[in-house]
Amino acid sequence: MHARKVPAAALADIADEEWVDPSRRPYVEGGIAWVPVREGYSADADLPERETYRGRGYHLLGDVAVVHGDAPTDEELAAIVEHCRPRGVVRVKGFIDAMRIPDIEVLYGTAGEVRHREQGYTFILDPTRVMFSQGNRNEKARIAALVRPGERVADMFAGIGYFTIPAAMSGARVHAMEINPIAFEYLQRNIMANHVADRVTAELGDCRDLLAGVYDRVLMGHFDAPSMLADALAHVREGSVLHVHSIGDVNETIQKEVAGAGFSAAVASRRVKKYGPHAWHMVQDVTIS
Structure with missing residues (x-):
């Protein structure tokens, strides 16, 4: 995978850049993000392709991984962290009353406000405070x-x-x-x-x-x-x-x-x-x- 090295804090700012390959997720570690690059644009590194993930289902909201249902095992949680390197992992146990307030448990790291990009839209939210389907x-x-x-x-x-x-x-x-x-x-x-x-x-x-x-x-x-x-x-x-x-x-x-x-x-x-x-x-x- 061809990638450019950028500060992780700059991910939201470069999300719409022409050189960014939106079909692949950035790899984040230690405050540095390796962002996939489209064909025909320069890159800082050629990273090995990651193995297909076959573990417990989750979805990413910004840099926070969210799981639903029963609590993952320690092995499942470790696999999620290894695969997507999130800031935190939260489990949504359900939603409370008509306001759909999430009942959550932080399983790893820290959670809080995220800036989530999806299909060309930007959604700012805190997955511990509001629902995102x-x-x-x-x-x-x-x-x-x-x-x-x-x-x-x-x-x-x-x-x-x-x-x-x-x-x-x-x-x-x-x-x-x-x-x-x-x-x-x-x-x-x-x-x-x-x-x-x-x-x-x-x-x-x-x-x-x-x-x-x-x-x-x-x-x-x-x-x-x-x-x-x-x-x-x-x-x-x-x-x-x-x-x-x-x-x-x-x-x-x-x-x-x-x-x-x-x-x-x-x-x-x-x-x-x-x-x-x-x-x-x-x-x-x-x-x-």
Whole structure:
């Protein structure tokens, strides 16, 4: 692997440089980062390719590795540290109440605020304080591809901007609502970091009280979304699309709520990721007619 040597603290600053190969991860050790270089650009070293990792699953948020579920064994933890050289490893045991506050345990090193780059977006967050759903990566990309410039979009559960940022960068005018003050602070910072302040209106509070006017698209990225369909349907028109997240298929509930609001709808269901035994995280695309 061709790589350039840079201070680890400079990684965020050089992430968008033309010479950086975004398909490979930097190797960090002792405050120095070896950053993969695209073909045709000069490099400081030719590092040996690393062996394929086959251990306990994890994902990186910035320079912090995150695991879910049961605690890893000492051997599994050591393998994660050896593979990605993180600043810290945290285990997310679950999420607390509707604000989705992570219940975490620091297993190695230190955690705290990170600057995470994903699909051309920047997300500033502290994984010990707010949720970040890595499994929604493909869904974020799908929403970004569906949104059209000028659409008025409601993001009812904005969090730190998982869907708000991609939608705004695709040209939408986004009304982003978040009830958790900590997540809302990161949402505001991420709006600025991604230079979309002119296209996003962010509000702190319960989305049911903040919805206003009529939207072309409503993002409902929370498992409680089906219970709030009536609130969302009061702010749509013929042609509007709702993206309703849930555990399992909720087509029957959607059709009942849509009919109660005086509309009909075409519903397309798709699986986002496995949630548990015999249970899937689903999203239903609901086109109002």
